[in-house]
Amino acid sequence: MKGIMTPRHVALWIAFAAIMLLLPQVVSNGTLRIIIFANFLAIFAMSWDFLSGKTGYVSFGHPFLIGIGAYTTAILSYRFHMPIEYSIPIAVLTTIAGGTFFFLPALRIKGTYFALVTLAFMELIYQLTQVIRPDLTGGTRGISGVKTLLVGAVPNYYFSFLLMLGIALVLWVLARTRLGTALDAIAMNEEAVSGSGLSTTKLKLFAFMVSAAVAGIGGAFYVHYLGSIAPRALFDIDFVFTIIVSALIGGASTIVGPMLGAFFMTFLLEYLRPLLPGSERYLIYGLVALVLYVYQPKGIYAIIADLRDGMRSKNANNSKNSGKVGDGKAA
Amino acid sequence: MAKLLEVENVFKRFGGIVATNDLSFDVEEGESLALIGPNGAGKTTIFSLIMGEIRQNSGSIKLQGREISRMPTHQRIQSGISRTYQVPRPFADMDVAGNIRVGMMPDSLWQMLLRGPDPKAELDVALSVGFKQEDLERTPSTLSMGDLRKLELARTLATKPEVMLLDEVFAGLTLAEIAQISELLAKKRKEGMTFVIVSHDLRSLEPLVDRAVAMNFGRQIAEGTFQEVMGDEEVRAAYLGQ
Numbered sequence A: 001m002k003g004i005m006t007p008r009h010v011a012l013w014i015a016f017a018a019i020m021l022l023l024p025q026v027v028s029n030g031t032l033r034i035i036i037f038a039n040f041l042a043i044f045a046m047s048w049d050f051l052s053g054k055t056g057y058v059s060f061g062h063p064f065l066i067g068i069g070a071y072t073t074a075i076l077s078y079r080f081h082m083p084i085e086y087s088i089p090i091a092v093l094t095t096i097a098g099g100t101f102f103f104l105p106a107l108r109i110k111g112t113y114f115a116l117v118t119l120a121f122m123e124l125i126y127q128l129t130q131v132i133r134p135d136l137t138g139g140t141r142g143i144s145g146v147k148t149l150l151v152g153a154v155p156n157y158y159f160s161f162l163l164m165l166g167i168a169l170v171l172w173v174l175a176r177t178r179l180g181t182a183l184d185a186i187a188m189n190e191e192a193v194s195g196s197g198l199s200t201t202k203l204k205l206f207a208f209m210v211s212a213a214v215a216g217i218g219g220a221f222y223v224h225y226l227g228s229i230a231p232r233a234l235f236d237i238d239f240v241f242t243i244i245v246s247a248l249i250g251g252a253s254t255i256v257g258p259m260l261g262a263f264f265m266t267f268l269l270e271y272l273r274p275l276l277p278g279s280e281r282y283l284i285y286g287l288v289a290l291v292l293y294v295y296q297p298k299g300i301y302a303i304i305a306d307l308r309d310g311m312r313s314k315n316a317n318n319s320k321n322s323g324k325v326g327d328g329k330a331a
Numbered sequence B: 001m002a003k004l005l006e007v008e009n010v011f012k013r014f015g016g017i018v019a020t021n022d023l024s025f026d027v028e029e030g031e032s033l034a035l036i037g038p039n040g041a042g043k044t045t046i047f048s049l050i051m052g053e054i055r056q057n058s059g060s061i062k063l064q065g066r067e068i069s070r071m072p073t074h075q076r077i078q079s080g081i082s083r084t085y086q087v088p089r090p091f092a093d094m095d096v097a098g099n100i101r102v103g104m105m106p107d108s109l110w111q112m113l114l115r116g117p118d119p120k121a122e123l124d125v126a127l128s129v130g131f132k133q134e135d136l137e138r139t140p141s142t143l144s145m146g147d148l149r150k151l152e153l154a155r156t157l158a159t160k161p162e163v164m165l166l167d168e169v170f171a172g173l174t175l176a177e178i179a180q181i182s183e184l185l186a187k188k189r190k191e192g193m194t195f196v197i198v199s200h201d202l203r204s205l206e207p208l209v210d211r212a213v214a215m216n217f218g219r220q221i222a223e224g225t226f227q228e229v230m231g232d233e234e235v236r237a238a239y240l241g242q
């Protein structure tokens, strides 16, 4: 574990947490509500990143996992009056079980086909919520009146931020172990990982389960924040894009990048709302993502790392291999 | 001496092509075997079959007397076989040290999580194939063909193999690089490593091997000392015919 977290890392994390925890003193409740959404989006983007950013198995169906978490706890607590101390852990376990389902196609297929299968999973669960036991799932209308955990913007802000921070720290540490390196290697050349004597099945299963657990936690707490579930908005391709674009513009496989990307995307989306009330908004941020992507394919994370390196050494020759900066050792 | 690797009557078809046709050969412990043959003879195919990257249609492959045909690749590596690729395929976004690190990892999630990398051991492997300390942080895109071949060897050595299958170790190298890699292989051989070496560079290959097997169209066409095999009519015809 040595070398994973240097004193500088500790200082950066503490500074980040301190700023975020002081925020309610200076910003309005409206802004806090936006950041609450950003915190949840960050959780989803990091979940996606631990699976897709790391191993290269691109999920287009992450709402499948998020939805299992959200529906399980919503149904158990709302329909069966189960206390949420039980319904949430059960929801997370159920999502992990759903994650192993998600994992099965990854044994045989890769790339675009895998992405399509995961998209199909999302579509499937969307249809299922309509057909199977609509008395439980609420069918098209979903469920409203789900118990909320906390009342008010400030408590919800603190809670969602601490949840997000905890998840970010755990994933960030995991990503920096040798296991994280091995997952990165899978994205680069899976055959050579087997050729190094490692079971890629075991590694991928681990990535899927961790990703599912995080998606489940995020989904479950999100539904207890909103107090309702709307299948249309949840199992939606725009939602998928929001997650993926957050992760990509933040910097895939860096965990911290997708977290920053989620904040960036949330505010972008928010400021575009008055200008573009419809879903054209998503076009714009597709464009922003594209521009960012062309400028620095490794995302915001690499841009920050570049700036830092530039400031640190004046004679830095970051002209040619800027790609090196984002390879996990930076920051 | 004990047989380390045995290939028996192995058939592999790709559609209409028979890539290995009733192929048999074996390698003794500590022996170095040359595997030669013209383009398309099936040399790379037999390596992929031995590693379990593809599966034969029939025939058996044994390591230390144990049938391994059903084992997945990573278990074969753990049992002591390892290969390099004709076209080097490093982990492109990782530096030299990172590439070696993956090769050295134990196949245990717990150990990967709880124990960090061992930079000293990574350096030792890198130095042993002729890298310098400052090469550790270089990424594959900045390496010459010679360095890429060294990296292949390093990644392979990092898995602590007992037998190494080397596919075209000298292709694309300068004379100086060939000399460097030859020296490295000679040293490993002296230390008792078992080799199967594929190369079109017969002159560089000869001093590194005890014995040779020649193949053409997936079949073995000659076997014996390097001299005997090179003197064989069919081998000459196969090489001239290409």
Ligand SMILES: Nc1ncnc2c1ncn2[C@@H]1O[C@H](COP(=O)(O)OP(=O)(O)OP(=O)(O)O)[C@@H](O)[C@H]1O
Residues within 6 Å of the ligand: B014, B017, B018, B019, B037, B038, B039, B040, B041, B042, B043, B044, B045, B046, B086
């Ligand atoms: N995956 C594959 N699918 C179809 N045919 C293949 C495949 N791999 C190899 N072949 C064919 O099998 C035969 C043997 O190929 P192989 O690569 O083993 O030859 P080789 O002896 O390594 O040749 P070279 O000296 O050119 O590397 C060739 O005819 C080749 O075209």
Ligand SMILES: [Mg+2]
Residues within 6 Å of the ligand: B043, B044, B045, B086, B167
């Ligand atoms: Mg070949």
